[in-house]
Amino acid sequence: MATASGGSEFVDKFPDEAAIVKASFLIAFVSLGIGAFFGLIQALHRTNVLRVIDSADYYTVLTGHGVLLAIVFTIFFLCGVFHWAVARSLDRPAESALFSWAWVGLMTTGTVLATVAILGGFVPNLGMSADVLFTFYAPLQAHPIFYIGLAMFIVGTWLAGADWFLSYRAWRKNHEDERIPLQTFMVLTTMIMWYVSTLGVAVSVVFFLIPWSLGLIESVNPLLTRTLFWYFGHPIVYFWLMPAYLLWYTVLPKLAGGRLFSDPLARVVFLLFLLLSTPVGIHHQYLDPGIAEGFKFIAMTNTMFLLLPSLLTAFTVVASVEHGARQRGGEGYLRWLGALPWRDPAFTGMALAGAMFAAGGFSGMINAGMNINYLIHNTLWVPGHFHLTVGTAVALTMMAGSYWLVPQVTGTKLYSRPIGLLQVIMWFVGMVFMSNAMHRAGLAGIPRRTAEPQYQNFEFLTPIGSIFELRVQIALGGTLLFLSVVLFLFNILLTSLGEESDRPVDSYLPEPLSGPEGSPRVLDNLAMWTGIAAVLVVLAYTLPLAGIIQNGGGLFGGGLPVPATVSAGFDLVATTVTSAFNTLWGVVA
Numbered sequence: 001m002a003t004a005s006g007g008s009e010f011v012d013k014f015p016d017e018a019a020i021v022k023a024s025f026l027i028a029f030v031s032l033g034i035g036a037f038f039g040l041i042q043a044l045h046r047t048n049v050l051r052v053i054d055s056a057d058y059y060t061v062l063t064g065h066g067v068l069l070a071i072v073f074t075i076f077f078l079c080g081v082f083h084w085a086v087a088r089s090l091d092r093p094a095e096s097a098l099f100s101w102a103w104v105g106l107m108t109t110g111t112v113l114a115t116v117a118i119l120g121g122f123v124p125n126l127g128m129s130a131d132v133l134f135t136f137y138a139p140l141q142a143h144p145i146f147y148i149g150l151a152m153f154i155v156g157t158w159l160a161g162a163d164w165f166l167s168y169r170a171w172r173k174n175h176e177d178e179r180i181p182l183q184t185f186m187v188l189t190t191m192i193m194w195y196v197s198t199l200g201v202a203v204s205v206v207f208f209l210i211p212w213s214l215g216l217i218e219s220v221n222p223l224l225t226r227t228l229f230w231y232f233g234h235p236i237v238y239f240w241l242m243p244a245y246l247l248w249y250t251v252l253p254k255l256a257g258g259r260l261f262s263d264p265l266a267r268v269v270f271l272l273f274l275l276l277s278t279p280v281g282i283h284h285q286y287l288d289p290g291i292a293e294g295f296k297f298i299a300m301t302n303t304m305f306l307l308l309p310s311l312l313t314a315f316t317v318v319a320s321v322e323h324g325a326r327q328r329g330g331e332g333y334l335r336w337l338g339a340l341p342w343r344d345p346a347f348t349g350m351a352l353a354g355a356m357f358a359a360g361g362f363s364g365m366i367n368a369g370m371n372i373n374y375l376i377h378n379t380l381w382v383p384g385h386f387h388l389t390v391g392t393a394v395a396l397t398m399m400a401g402s403y404w405l406v407p408q409v410t411g412t413k414l415y416s417r418p419i420g421l422l423q424v425i426m427w428f429v430g431m432v433f434m435s436n437a438m439h440r441a442g443l444a445g446i447p448r449r450t451a452e453p454q455y456q457n458f459e460f461l462t463p464i465g466s467i468f469e470l471r472v473q474i475a476l477g478g479t480l481l482f483l484s485v486v487l488f489l490f491n492i493l494l495t496s497l498g499e500e501s502d503r504p505v506d507s508y509l510p511e512p513l514s515g516p517e518g519s520p521r522v523l524d525n526l527a528m529w530t531g532i533a534a535v536l537v538v539l540a541y542t543l544p545l546a547g548i549i550q551n552g553g554g555l556f557g558g559g560l561p562v563p564a565t566v567s568a569g570f571d572l573v574a575t576t577v578t579s580a581f582n583t584l585w586g587v588v589a
């Protein structure tokens with residue numbers, strides 16, 4: 001990766017792009033502040049430490065928390081990072097600043113509409129609410145404004161992707177034989193995955209949820225909207241993760257004092273995500289009746305393959321960080337860890353986020369096992385898992401990355417490194433308490449998505465420790481996390497109000513140790529990989545969807561769902577394979 005910004009800063013070289021990045025970050029951080037506040041209310045409410053809302057309002061708060069953090073904060077931040085990464089790695093501005101503002105505007109309008117619909121839940125007389133959680137599938141129903149806002153938001157992300165593809169196409173004209181610069185490669189493969197996967201949620205929202213919430217159709221097939229949601233609901237987790245991976249691969253090694261270990265390996269990882277992210281969504285539905293066990297088994301197998309790109313990432317990123325430590329004089333098997341720049345909040349935040357992702361990946365493996373999933377599904381274990389993944393691997397990397405990125409787009413120096421360091425450590429410690437306790441509470445059977453987990457006349461038992469101690473840990477952890485966000489927002493606000501500096505941050509990114517030159521060119525054949533991804537999706541989803549529509553009373557439901565069995569699943573697969581084989585045989589013979 002050559003340095004794009006030379007001596008001058010990103011903001012001087014690409015002022016229009018810097019403005020888009022700033023706008024995206026601003027909306028991301030406002031959402032982070034509100035979402036984190038909702039999180040605090042929930043953590044204290046559920047644990048019965050402090051109740052400032054009615055339990056009935058808990059679901060409004062929970063939806064606001066999930067939508068503002070998991071959808072708005074993460075994706076607006078992604079848009080900022082990707083816009084920065086494409087401009088700097090292609091070393092050219094976007095094709096049209098107006099077009100860039102159009103997608104920022106559309107996504108912002110969508111966010112405002114969806115948020116208004118959610119907050120409407122606090123005002124009973126308004127007749128507007130969206131207490132449907134961030135997973136928003138039927139049978140829960142929201143006000144149409146919520147779905148319309150979501151649809152606008154998603155179309156906005158499609159336009160953002162188009163913006164980056166247009167930049168790439170323009171770059172290609174003058175760089176016919178060059179390899180796609182790594183950061184742009186990461187952005188484009190992630191966006192292709194996003195196009196493939198958002199198709200599911202777009203169909204669900206446009207054809208079913210909007211007409212249903214407007215009263216144009218009487219009913220929907222709930223299993224169909226759930227399945228279309230999860231078709232998109234798994235890949236979205238990698239949509240959150242890929243900007244963090246982009247930073248881990250291309251920025252973290254530099255912060256550590258070294259260089260990325262292998263560029264080709266990074267490309268392979270992003271391609272594996274493109275291929276495998278979508279055909280696994282059914283691992284969120286192991287407990288749904290109406291989907292045959294055989295399809296669930298296939299989703300489980302695909303999920304286990306999907307561990308590979310993250311395991312490769314663990315190897316490559318740790319190797320790059322170790323290389324950095326050794327450049328700084330680090331020695332020994334593990335002593336090199338001490339040579340890392342632990343006083344730099346950007347480095348420390350990302351490293352802690354990575355370390356926590358190792359634990360989150362482990363609980364993901366447990367989730368993915370069909371039989372063990374029965375134990376933890378719908379319990380507090382699952383929020384424990386996703387606060388390590390999206391809540392730390394992603395959110396902490398985004399906050400830590402901001403300490404390095406924001407100065408590049410504002411041209412001002414970071415207000416305080418010590419506050420930044422305290423902030424990232426506080427997040428890590430808060431999450432250790434909260435997520436560990438959530439995992440354990442889940443094993444004790446405590447349910448998720450409820451304001452009243454303390455059932456009357458029923459005592460949950462823990463093998464070690466006590467429920468009281470778990471509650472205290474969750475409340476304490478949640479409070480630390482909220483305070484950490486306050487520190488983050490304070491530091492970023494004062495940074496952006498600071499005085500301009502010639503060189504607010506060392507933004508040079510060194511070349512990888514092993515570059516793309518020797519690697520097969522087929523890695524850059526995006527059209528081919530898109531084709532294979534589409535085939536895999538068709539293979540994984542055609543039969544389950546056909547079954548759901550056939551057995552669940554048609555496209556719009558209405559009939560009683562028929563439970564499917566193992567043999568029904570395999571029968572369906574077997575008949576289809578046999579008839580396909582017969583047809584092929586007919587053609588050949």
Ligand code: HAS
Nearest residue numbers: 237283310314351354355358361364367368377386389390
């Ligand atoms: Fe998950 C449920 C399986 C990853 C998010 N997941 C969820 C939900 C969310 C979520 C939000 O199979 C709940 C949705 C809901 O509301 O119901 N998940 C997995 C698996 C992985 C996984 C197998 N999840 C994620 C990521 C997420 C995320 C990433 C967000 C960003 N998950 C599941 C399943 C369920 C589920 C089931 C359904 C549960 C149920 O029953 O409802 C894998 O991708 C994980 C692979 C990760 C690893 C770790 C590799 C380690 C690395 C660390 C490198 C170290 C560094 C440090 C960088 C194998 C890469 C360097 C520093 C130094 C100092 C050296």
Ligand code: CU
Nearest residue numbers: 233234283284
């Ligand atoms: Cu998943």
